[in-house]
Amino acid sequence: MNMIVSPASPATPNGTTRPQVSIVIVGHVDHGKSTLVGRLLHETGSLPDGKLDMLKAVSARRGMPFEWSFLLDALQTERDQGITIDTTQIRFRTNSRDIVLIDAPGHAEFLRNMITGASQADGAVLIIDALEGVRDQTRRHGYLLHLLGVKQVAVVVNKMDRVDFSADRFKAISDEISAHLSGLGVKPTALIPISARDGDGVADLTDRIGWYKGPTVVQALDSLEPARPLEALALRLPVQAIYKFDDRRIVAGRIESGSLQAGDEIVIMPAGKIARIKTVESWPVTQVSGRQGAGRSVGITLDRELFIERGDIVAHANSVPRETRRLRARIFWLHDKPLAKGDQLLVRCGPKESRATVVAIEKAVDPGELENRENKAIGRNHVGEIDISLSNPIATDPYTENPRTGRLVIEVSGRIAGGGLVLSVDAGQRAVPVDIVPVESALRSDERSARYQHNGAVVWFTGLPASGKSTLAKVLERRLFTNGGSPILLDGDTLRAGLNSDLGFSAADRSENIRRLAEVATHLARNGHIAIVAAVSPAREDRATARRIADTAFREIHVATPAEICEERDPKGHYRKARAGALASFTGIGNDYEAPQAAELVIDTSTRTVAEAADEIEQMLKATGVLFDEAVDLAANI
């Protein structure tokens, strides 16, 4: 990073670290931004040797009185000539702080620049001309600070020399701007009368503002709180990729906040899978030891094989980000075509991307014409608040809790079209479908029934692990097929390997697992197949959901084999592992299986053979109209 003026060193002479605070100076054009910056640099001793003399000479040559704003103009020229490239940040020091002044110039592209620059500001100085008072631009900038979540705002009333240092004038302006800002939820940290040109109130309280008892601008800056260091926040490691170049399976990404080290127990969101960090890998030295903090690009290996994908977030178990399909964001819009309700977008939250739909536009504002609020569309360079529904669940944090994970960008046709801050997250809420028109099958259900000799159905086997669900399901599948039917087995574990691989074993994930099984099964049933589902599905509520989805096609079979016998069988060794404490969230041990109260059929596999059980199932299916007795009748319909 190139410095224009004295590069700030992070350490004081005695070796302690000075807090660093980023600020942005905003205000109406000609209210004295550059003059204040020039004066601040001078008063804090931040100008390079000779700079002041050079400026005096420039003023003399032009036959003009000396102006502090020439300082920034001179820097501007340097920038234009490409000598100093990265001048978005000017540094100076107060007694206890290193201040990084973020330069947000350029009127035409103001919003884009201000957002990119000032989105990282910890605080702001809002400048108002004492003579002109609060202007549109003043209010607009106040709004933008609110938009960006900048809460610490020092207000300076400049050019007090032009109003004879009138305390009344100062009070009137102070009251007006305070009211405006507090309406936006921003409380000024200080209200200071100054004359930037003469220096009153900047570093010293002069006699001319003898009636004012508050802090100077420098003191106000000195008391700004730096943003909480990212390392002090909860761990967030968005996964960029999984690498397997050798026998290691490395989860790679940048630590956006918090820190981690080998041995930490972690949760992978949104799936909620739990693992432990085995190693932190690096090159040329492998396995770095010690804690790795925010900002580092790292690679970790885990103590177990989990399905993890790009965009997942690694967090510590005690503070995980929220999983959601719905969120509200405050955004700025840069695309030519206005953003409207119902628009389809691509939303990126770190490396995670999801298709999304704008469910509602709560507020749309042209920051230039704040009065004209509307809620149909957000135009180019305008700002607003929107509700978005996402087609994939994502893990995120509100911006106020984590500025790194709480922001997003919006892509349209492969190009970034806007961005913003996550205001709130509706945890667990389902996406609302917008304008979805299901496509109907080309076939009528009776055409299928005639061929298969049965109606479509969802045959749902529920019961304890090892109660015999899969065995019965497979025998039923074979029988139906032999008779010319179209059975399809949907085994819970099999679907977890693919369709449901993003789900873990939390209560919410188990519910979602069942919901998806039910949706897939119902789709098959509507198309004339018999979907045979074998899933423990321990929660009564979840099975009720499945029944609701499949409606009249649903047939529930409770495989009610006694628990002792299930455990004795234990074909997959799950009971053994669970008893040894090595299998968390295992249904069967403990009392978390909620038996059905009104199943279509109850079968105890300890008291009858598989063939007998299969006969009973067939009879039930015939009795409830799924299987046909008489083939001939329907064949006539073809």
Next chain:
Amino acid sequence: MDHLDQLEAQSIYIFREAFARLKKIALLWSLGKDSNVMIWLARKAFFGKMPFPALHVDTGKKFPEMYRFRDYYGKEWDLDLRVEPCPPIDAVDPTLPPAARSAARKTEGLKMALGKYGFDGLIAGIRRDEEATRAKERVFSPRGLEGNWDVRDQPPEFWDHFNASPPQGAHLRIHPILHWTEADIWAYTKRENIPIIPLYLSKDGKRYRSLGDQDITNPVASTASTIDEILIELEQTKVPERSGRALDHETEDAFERLRVAGYL
């Protein structure tokens, strides 16, 4: 994290984004100090293995020391090295001044290599502090179908979110060390002990600050014979890095014209 750690972490992030979001990428290896640092960073990003080819678009006019360096470290670093030739000078835009025309051979060679392999992303070691048109670059910089760069219509890029969907047949330039300075490159080369071509160190009162082709690169006056001395020299000098590059000085816009046409 110190300054170099921050630069390194940011570059690694960019490398991983490029590898994750594009289908077929290659790293342009010019054998100079910047691209050597870049290969080093790529190996850091991917734990020792650079999982895409290193492409050397060869004008045939590099210094012998550079070819020796390429042949040795291509093997030593286990690179998938692709050396691609450039067309002869008379195949290149005759309206360009001589040195720029000579450099434009590289643009053409690059286009040929792009066509041959169908890369959708090229990783290039340019830095903002080198030159004014490079300062305006994006990290993920889209190129048109002809490899051209539209300075006036660059997509917004902020918060480390990059645009990574080039139109069919076009490609992206990815710049993982855009945020580094010349001094950063040397400080990092020293810290990481990255090998360099000896032409960068002073011999008989001269050294190369920037290595291009033999016919268009000149050494600058310098007594810096170690990296430490180079770092001290950089703190004091007012001479631009590319002052030894003839093509930058022929006409005011020669370099911009080259870059718009697809030059690095």
